[in-house]
Amino acid sequence: MAELTPEEVRLFRHNGFLQLRDPLPDELLCEVRDLGYDHLAREVEPVVKDPDGRPIRLSKALERDPIFERAIRHPVVIEPLSSLLGPNFVAIRNRHNHLTLNPSRVRPDAFHRDNRQWTRSLVTIICYLEPTTLENGCTRVVPGSHLWPGIEPSRLEEDARIAGSGLLEQDVPVPMPAGGLLVIDSLVFHRIGTNRTEDSRMSMTFGFHAVDEFAAPYDPKRLLISGSYTYGGNDRA
Ligand SMILES: O=C(O)CCC(=O)C(=O)O
Numbered sequence: 001m002a003e004l005t006p007e008e009v010r011l012f013r014h015n016g017f018l019q020l021r022d023p024l025p026d027e028l029l030c031e032v033r034d035l036g037y038d039h040l041a042r043e044v045e046p047v048v049k050d051p052d053g054r055p056i057r058l059s060k061a062l063e064r065d066p067i068f069e070r071a072i073r074h075p076v077v078i079e080p081l082s083s084l085l086g087p088n089f090v091a092i093r094n095r096h097n098h099l100t101l102n103p104s105r106v107r108p109d110a111f112h113r114d115n116r117q118w119t120r121s122l123v124t125i126i127c128y129l130e131p132t133t134l135e136n137g138c139t140r141v142v143p144g145s146h147l148w149p150g151i152e153p154s155r156l157e158e159d160a161r162i163a164g165s166g167l168l169e170q171d172v173p174v175p176m177p178a179g180g181l182l183v184i185d186s187l188v189f190h191r192i193g194t195n196r197t198e199d200s201r202m203s204m205t206f207g208f209h210a211v212d213e214f215a216a217p218y219d220p221k222r223l224l225i226s227g228s229y230t231y232g233g234n235d236r237a
Contacts, residue, residue, distance in 0.1 A: 001079065002020070002021065002022045002075055002076045002079035002080055003079045003080065003082065003083050004018075004080050004083035004084065008083075009083055009084060012084065012183065012185070013185075014144070015143040015144060015188075016141070016143060016144060016145060016146035016147075016184060016185040016187065016188030017141050017143070017174070017182060017183065017184040017185065017188055017190075018182070018183050018184075019174065019176065019180065019181075019182055020076065020080050020180075020181040020182070020183060022076040022181075023076065023177060023178070023179030023180050023181065024071060024074060024076060024077075024127055024179040024181065025074070025076075025179070026179065028067075028070070028071060028074065029129065029178060029179040031067055032067055032068070032071055032127075032129060032204065033129040033130070033202060035065055035067060036058060036099045036101075036129060036202055036204070037202075039058050039064065039099075040055050040058060040099075040101060043055055044058070044064065046058075046059040046060055047059070050103070050107075051107075054103055055101070056100065056101045056102075056103060057098055057099065057100050057101070058098060058099040059097070059098045060093075060097060060098070061097050061098055061099060061204060061206075062091070062093055062097050062223065063093070063097075068204070068206075069223070071127070071204075072091055072125075072206050072225065073225060076181065077125060077127075077181065078225065078226055080181075080183060081123060081125070081183075081208055081225075081226070082226060084123055084183070085123060085208060085209070085210040086210055086227075087226060087227040088210060088211040088226060088227030088228055088229070088230055089208050089209060089210050089211060089225055089226050089227065090208065090209055090211060090222040090223055090224050090225060091206055091207070091208055091222070091223045091225050092122060092206075092207040092208065092209060092221065092222060093220075093221045093222065093223060094221045095114065095115070095122065095207045096114070096124060096205040096206050096207045097205075097206060097207075098204065098205060099129070099202060099203070099204045099205075100192070100202065100203050100204070100205065101200050101201075101202050102136070102137045102192050102193075102195050102200060102201050102202070102203070103195060103200040104195050104196075104197060104198050104199060104200060105194070105195060105196060108191070108194045109191040109192040109193075109194075110154065110155040110156065110157055110158075110191060111142070111155075111156040111157060111168055111171075111189045111190065111191045112153055112154045112155065112156060112189070112190065112191065113146075113151070113153035113154075113156070113186060113187050113188070113189060113190075114153065114184075114186035114187070114207060115153055115186050115187070116150050116151070116152065116153050117150040118146075118149075118150065118187055120209070121146070121185060121186045121187050122186035122207035122208060122209060123183060123184075123185065123186065123207070123208045123209075124183070124184045124185075124186045124205060124206070124207050124208075125181055125182070125183050125205070125206050125207075125208070126139060126181070126182045126183075126184065126203050126204075126205050127179070127180070127181050127203060127204050127205075128176045128177070128178060128179065128180045128181075128182070128201070128202075128203050129178065129179075129201075129202040129203060129204060130178050130200075130201045130202055131175075131176070131177050131178045131180075131201070132174075132175055132176045132180075132193075132201055132203070133175050134173055134175060134193070135195075135196055135197050136193075136195045136196070136197045136199060136200075136201045137192055137193035137194050137195035137196070137201065138173050138174055138175045138176060138193050139173075139174045139176070139182060139190060139191070139192060139193065139203075140171040140172065140173050140174070140190060140191050140192075140193050141171060141172060141174060141184065141188050141189065141190045142167055142168060142170050142171045142172075142188065142189040142190070143170070143172060143188075144188075145167060145187070145188050145189040146185040146186075146187035146188040147187075148162075148167075148187070148189075156168065156189055162189075167189065168189065171189070171191075173193060186207060208225065209222070211224075211227065211228075211229055211230055213230055213231060213232035213233070214231075214232060214233050217229035217231060
């Protein structure tokens, strides 16, 4: 069982991130990674490039190949998410839903949040398709920073309140094995580390919400992963 213990749930809520115990199985992991490298090599659109013209991101993963949906429906993903989000939850098609390559000595990523505000934060899952280490730029997070109020989510180094607060200097590296899954509160400050090796490393990222019980049930930007679209509005009769 990959469900979280109450202690893990509490640690996640407190720190804003948690390393999951069970990795994506090897066979599925290899299939996803091979497909990722193939699409990068052939520049299968939509692709994002770095300023040097190197492809570094494959967008719209769920729309590119059914294997990505298979990966996020795997019990090692669904069970821990159920512990955090309850039985009814969706994946978001228009945030993340991508693969990221962290190539050698790329310019440092900026600290960011995945969205602005806590009332509709996401649970983000980062799956490492290759091992991440201090040398090749593992993810860095600032524990507890998800509790900061709503702010513009990108380039936090440029926000005067944050730059002067000493918070960003409290970041910790999170090395992960191949197939490892890191779950983060989308508001926790995080960034990709600088890769000082000659190799690259790849990850894929997806965001999830509990079903919004007060929203109209069907939204094409969301994909129901578990349970059903329960409606709790009191405007029905
Ligand atoms: O690969 C990583 O270290 C982090 C990925 C990330 O932050 C993202 O995909 O938005």
